Amino acid sequence: MRFMIIVKATQASEAGVLPPERVIAELAAYRDQLVRAGVLLDAAGLQPSAKGWRIRCAGTKRTVIDGPFANTRELIAGYILIQAQSKAEALEWSRRFPNPVFDGQDGEIEVRQLVEWETFGFGAATESWRKLWVEMG
């Protein structure tokens, strides 16, 4: 099973300020631990929401809303995708995540499990999901 460790944005990340050397070193060491344990699948940091946009859908109408966006705590600054044998293992890895915040505020990391075929097992639910996926693709 796979889990996405989502790092929430902070004022600093939204301002495009790079973390200090110490935090970068901690994050690199953590990433290295994941690699050496064979659990890291993918990871990336995200640029500030000022460089992003949203598309609001209303029926068939599409409206582009340019960033930056308010509610910094609802934004994300990066993610790490890991493969774990159990929810408990993913929890343990996320517990070890270094504090990504350096501007004096509290940091937050959110972990979500990916939807996978094995979530449903084989059967009707898998097939309907598969159809949906094929239509989307």
Add this chain to the structure above:
Amino acid sequence: MVKSSEAHRAVEAIWRIESSKIIAALARRVRDIGLAEELAQDALVAALERWPEQGIPDNPGAWLLVVAKRRFIDLIRHKALHQHKEPELTREIEGQLQDAAPVETDAALDEPVADDLLRLMFVACHPVLSTEARVALTLRLLGGLTTEEIARAFLVAEPTVAQRIVRAKRTLAEARVSFEVPRGSELAGRLASVLEVIYLIFNEGYAATAGDRWLRPELCDEALRLGRILATLAPAEPEVHGLIALMEFQASRAWARVNADGEPILLADQNRSLWDRVLIRRGFVALARIEALGQSYGPYALQAAIAACHARASTATETDWQRIAALYDALAQLAPSPVVELNRAVALAMAFGPAAGLEAVDGLAAEPALKHYHLLPSVRGDLLAKLGRFEEARPEFARAAALTRNERERKMLLERARR
């Protein structure tokens, strides 16, 4: 109660993450992986007793290692007492274990352990052991799996696995296998054994040879994990990256190769939008590592390069079959086998027409190694059907159905035999 079961799950998760490093670090000191594992298990028992009440320590890996080392000291003292051994020996060993201070950091546990982990992998896959024993020992010592989990994954009785592990440890002790990374000319053969064990675990999950499920993803995941760990321990070995690339590409298709009833879907018929892009990308990255090393492709890398041809094609008709046929040629030279020849025949059929493939397949008819291999009649039947020779194709599918050990596959073959 809920709280305690949660704590138990947490301990198990930590065990899975830390156990191989702890066993490896202990094995270097005690020079006996059987004893190392017992000491680590003792530490696990202590954790299961204490952590639910006292909470999980900040550095659980270091905690487990310290407890295991203390157990070892106790053991030595106990022995010395009973055998009236000189107290100097005890003191000497205690001196060696001075670094067992509980202040070790994660880095201190990780760093020197990398080499130990590699040694542990080589020992667990030692050629003095049977293949089954290597697989069981690898999953147990490096995967952190319990005997019960291994038994469940391989559909064998738990006591069978337990016995295999006990015997394997005894064999290693009797053979006085050294806890070293093999050097020079020995390395290639020993590394091949490690790769073979990992790929065997993967294949057991990917093309289950027994049982009614065609896929056991937990085994594929475990093999991928072991392979990725090995790549960090032996990054200069091209075939390690070759094997990872091969497994990543194959795993990327896992959920496209069975339908809702769990029946297999052939590569050509698979819905390629279901292929996992993350794993495909990882496969290409692993292949690129071999190029970066300036090394040529070994057998695993060649198979991965073949899988990459499929990954690159957005539809089955876009597949570069001539390249695949050429890669099989190279593979047949490097690692000749009737199974590779059979695959080459399929590639030839795709590149140059079913008649060309059939000619190659017919050349294999007398091959004793393929006498009971269900894919030979299965491929032959397929090529005959493509040539419109259905009367000849049907008995081939029936023969293939009689030979396969997989229920799902048998069903599919019998259906083709009736068409």
